[in-house]
Ligand SMILES: [Zn+2]
């Protein structure tokens with residue numbers, strides 16, 4: 001049965017990535033590894049990790065990467081996003097953080113980083129860093145269900161995998177309904193609409209990662225170097 | 237107290253004058269305009285000057301934005317490719333015709349206006365270019381109003397007036413955290429919210445040639461869609477005299493229905 005490994009928030013930490021790769025090697029049936037952004041970050045020099053992602057070692061599960069919030073900041077600051085700069089980073093963490101980010105990534109990696117996509121659509125699943133609205137959109141278990149439903153509806157997917165909040169969770173929208181009364185110049189009309197059954201899944205960040213089996217809709221939350229955080233969260 | 241909401245004037249002076257007369261005759265003093273003062277029609281300066289002279293609070297429409305920022309809009313600015321081609325001609329004509337002062341006025345307009353729990357926008361709270369069609373997914377429609385912190389959302393842009401009430405909503409949610417093996421299902425009750433589309437004064441597309449706008453009585457909550465007759469032939473002649481695409485005159489004289497509907501109504505503007 002096909003299974004996916006979902007990783008994010010490595011923040012330039014090659015050691016964590018190597019640890020995850022070691023554990024994935026032991027795990028059977030894994031077919032794909034998705035790295036959902038924040039490959040780089042302010043705490044580590046990211047060059048070694050970026051090199052490894054672009055040139056996997058023998059035995060590595062081939063990573064499929066998208067860009068995240070930190071890449072977006074770097075790409076903006078280095079002129080890859082039109083007029084925009086790393087404004088969000090500057091406002092939240094100051095100019096030193098922007099300088100730190102610039103020195104943590106060799107400019108030779110920029111072309112590759114700029115080629116990364118916003119997200120992947122696989123089967124009926126969207127694999128994103130933030131959400132379909134924005135790379136910085138933080139979806140959490142406490143987010144308004146209306147917002148979560150909107151983010152799912154925008155891409156018309158049944159599962160949305162997100163990493164930006166760094167949390168591991170699964171939130172199932174299990175139905176519901178709403179009445180809509182419309183009046184226009186032709187008259188009045190009532191409709192009832194059912195809420196679709198869809199899910200938002202937080203995959204974690206850094207050493208917290210997840211395994212997903214699209215066939216059985218089974219998610220497993222893991223911690224690199226540790227025991228599974230939980231098992232068997234399948235709501236089929 | 238009753239107030240009137242108008243949208244999509246589209247440089248049609250005769251229609252704007254007729255609607256303002258209709259509002260005045262009812263003794264309504266508060267008017268809010270949801271933008272698209274220009275585009276398609278032959279009197280962009282005259283309409284902008286009338287709105288300025290009457291000091292009508294106005295938000296910026298998709299056309300107002302494009303005249304200022306150029307046509308860098310997402311493809312959803314136009315409901316279809318055919319509409320887009322015609323729209324470009326009208327854009328160039330309007331851009332050339334407008335005074336710098338009137339353009340500066342359009343540039344100064346806010347994207348939304350708020351009065352207590354009433355929110356006024358052109359397209360949606362997300363974008364001047366997003367269409368909130370009456371048959372949009374009800375949960376998505378409610379999300380637009382709720383996320384914007386409003387109880388009643390007034391919008392335009394579709395040129396089809398409607399009043400939509402979203403009520404009795406609920407969503408069942410089950411959350412599983414990484415560290416707990418149990419999960420509980422909860423039912424969330426959703427608030428009642430309204431979306432009111434003011435239609436179009438100067439470019440109606442609801443299947444009739446009359447200009448449309450809405451009146452909201454805040455005391456009773458009543459919402460009335462008004463239809464107003466105006467001298468359609470006069471504006472049509474001015475469109476032809478100005479050398480604008482004749483199809484705009486044809487559309488005004490038919491109240492063009494359906495053909496200008498969005499190709500993809502579910503398109504979400506990411507501009
Ligand atoms: Zn309009």
Ligand SMILES: [Zn+2]
Nearest residue numbers: 272297298393
């Ligand atoms: Zn518009």
